[in-house]
Amino acid sequence: MSEARILQSTNRIETGVVAAPDLGGFFNENKVENGVTIFIPNWNHRPYLSRSIRSALHAVERLEEAGLSGEVLIIDDASRDGSQRFLRTIRVLYEGVPLETVFLERNLGLPRLRNLALRMSRYRHVCMLDADNELIADNLPLFARSIAQTDAALVHGLLLDKREGRMTGIRSDYVASMRLTAGNYIDAFALVDAQKLLRVGGYLADSRMPHEDWEMVLHLIAEEERVVFVPVVMGYYHLAPGSMYAETAANKGPRPSIAAPEVVALLRRMYAQTGTREWDAIKVGRIYHPAVGYID
Amino acid sequence: METFAIVRPPTTGDLELVSRLSKGFEDASLGLAVYSPSGLCALAPEELRNTALLVASPNQCIETSGDQEAFLSQVACARRRILATVAPVESPGYRGRLRSSIDFDAVFDVGFVSQRERHDEVSDVPYHFVFNGLIRDEEPIPEEPSHPEERTIPWVLAGPRSDGNKNLLAQLFEHEIDRSGLCLLQSRTRSRAGVELLPGSRGLLAVLSKARYYLWGADSDVPYYESFRFSEPLLAGTVPCKVDPDLASEGLDIPGLYGSVAAFRAAVGEEGYLAMYRRARDFYVSSGGLAEHLSRALSLV
Numbered sequence: 050m051s052e053a054r055i056l057q058s059t060n061r062i063e064t065g066v067v068a069a070p071d072l073g074g075f076f077n078e079n080k081v082e083n084g085v086t087i088f089i090p091n092w093n094h095r096p097y098l099s100r101s102i103r104s105a106l107h108a109v110e111r112l113e114e115a116g117l118s119g120e121v122l123i124i125d126d127a128s129r130d131g132s133q134r135f136l137r138t139i140r141v142l143y144e145g146v147p148l149e150t151v152f153l154e155r156n157l158g159l160p161r162l163r164n165l166a167l168r169m170s171r172y173r174h175v176c177m178l179d180a181d182n183e184l185i186a187d188n189l190p191l192f193a194r195s196i197a198q199t200d201a202a203l204v205h206g207l208l209l210d211k212r213e214g215r216m217t218g219i220r221s222d223y224v225a226s227m228r229l230t231a232g233n234y235i236d237a238f239a240l241v242d243a244q245k246l247l248r249v250g251g252y253l254a255d256s257r258m259p260h261e262d263w264e265m266v267l268h269l270i271a272e273e274e275r276v277v278f279v280p281v282v283m284g285y286y287h288l289a290p291g292s293m294y295a296e297t298a299a300n301k302g303p304r305p306s307i308a309a310p311e312v313v314a315l316l317r318r319m320y321a322q323t324g325t326r327e328w329d330a331i332k333v334g335r336i337y338h339p340a341v342g343y344i345d
Numbered sequence: 346m347e348t349f350a351i352v353r354p355p356t357t358g359d360l361e362l363v364s365r366l367s368k369g370f371e372d373a374s375l376g377l378a379v380y381s382p383s384g385l386c387a388l389a390p391e392e393l394r395n396t397a398l399l400v401a402s403p404n405q406c407i408e409t410s411g412d413q414e415a416f417l418s419q420v421a422c423a424r425r426r427i428l429a430t431v432a433p434v435e436s437p438g439y440r441g442r443l444r445s446s447i448d449f450d451a452v453f454d455v456g457f458v459s460q461r462e463r464h465d466e467v468s469d470v471p472y473h474f475v476f477n478g479l480i481r482d483e484e485p486i487p488e489e490p491s492h493p494e495e496r497t498i499p500w501v502l503a504g505p506r507s508d509g510n511k512n513l514l515a516q517l518f519e520h521e522i523d524r525s526g527l528c529l530l531q532s533r534t535r536s537r538a539g540v541e542l543l544p545g546s547r548g549l550l551a552v553l554s555k556a557r558y559y560l561w562g563a564d565s566d567v568p569y570y571e572s573f574r575f576s577e578p579l580l581a582g583t584v585p586c587k588v589d590p591d592l593a594s595e596g597l598d599i600p601g602l603y604g605s606v607a608a609f610r611a612a613v614g615e616e617g618y619l620a621m622y623r624r625a626r627d628f629y630v631s632s633g634g635l636a637e638h639l640s641r642a643l644s645l646v
Contacts, residue, residue, distance in 0.1 A: 185524050188525055191525060207528055216519075218511070281526070281527060336543070341554075
């Protein structure tokens, strides 16, 4: 879908929160600094929404305690599981808190949804929180400080895999390197600079490229934007049979690093034409902590 | 008069052990020559006749010597051959070293806890425990850590990405210990390009200077205390803490050894950072220097 079509599709947005239905009212061109928009995309994840929203609202409280500000932005991508009803109830229950809900009539798909959130976010920095995942609320201010202090386009922290309440693994736990051209190890669950991402074209919405988060990291590297790893836990990555992860596993292979060969081929065509980029020792990511500075 | 030498592989193996032993010999005012395997081969055999030769990572020494026969022949010329090791007796590495083609006169096991009984079950080679004590470069260790109020990182979990360390991370979160700690777990698979995917030793030191507790879990199923993980954090003002249920159940007299995260949390609550630091420091300072322990072991071989 072209950018023009995407913009047209946003005309179909209806919301009980935003009164003005026109596009201009939705997009925030002048982003506010010193805060974070926590964006939760939802498509038929009603059972998990309460967990992700709760963690996001706690994170907003932690931001405020740290002298920052925040909002939660939830865009429902034309769910059929009653998510809208649930979200409206939540909206009523949490009246007065910075929680925005937007309901799309037609499904846009995750990359376009993310781009929409980048345009709509009140704050320059956006935390991409999948509907079935959970933020470690206490740590968001630390990541917010990190992205502000490093002027990075993307800051990622560790994610703890949880299955049936037990931790089963760790992801997003290494700094970006050209090894990313061979396989992804940085999840979309990260803090991004909306302006920087929009400036480089946003997430790629292309049916040939289902790993828009992987492509984005490689794109940012190619655009010489800063990708920073803060070795602190950002959140939980919940693994449930019907979760986003399970969908990803079913549609794209269990981990992006073993994505479908045609996807890998396409990405390598885009970012690793020489076939040797994963061996390139160039430093593309940095490791940072606000208490220490750069630690690589 | 007997001289001392150590041979070690050029780039791999127990290089940290070799570096530490070199400092211990220096502190004991004992001259020590350090050779690569090929360097050892280049010596005239008579140069080794009065030499007590310590060997670190013997199998790697043999492999990298370029001429295994010549290397083994040179080692055999030494007056005494001592295996220098830092590993649990039950590990394949320890046993593999003893099974190398070198006929050792003694084993020097560098650590915090003697493994004599366990060693005696697997080998007849005389065993000598060398306490991995203080070296002169580390003195003086301050009685109080510098600027405790600036240590805003509650804990650092560092080490290999083992099940023990992953379990420890999970427990830290389950027990709701301050969640803003740093986690640096290194996969055994390194970047193909050799790019460091986690901070190197300088970066870790910078982190330690802002942290209160340095944590690690069991790296293997074998109960073992990694003494080499103790002094660097302590010198940076961080309290070294190992959480290992099996090891803790042995009742060892090492500060900062806990059977569970709950026990660690209780210690933090009851004792606090400064008292735990002092306890770790006092243990290390009062246990004697490496030079002293090394000299004693050498006199017994």
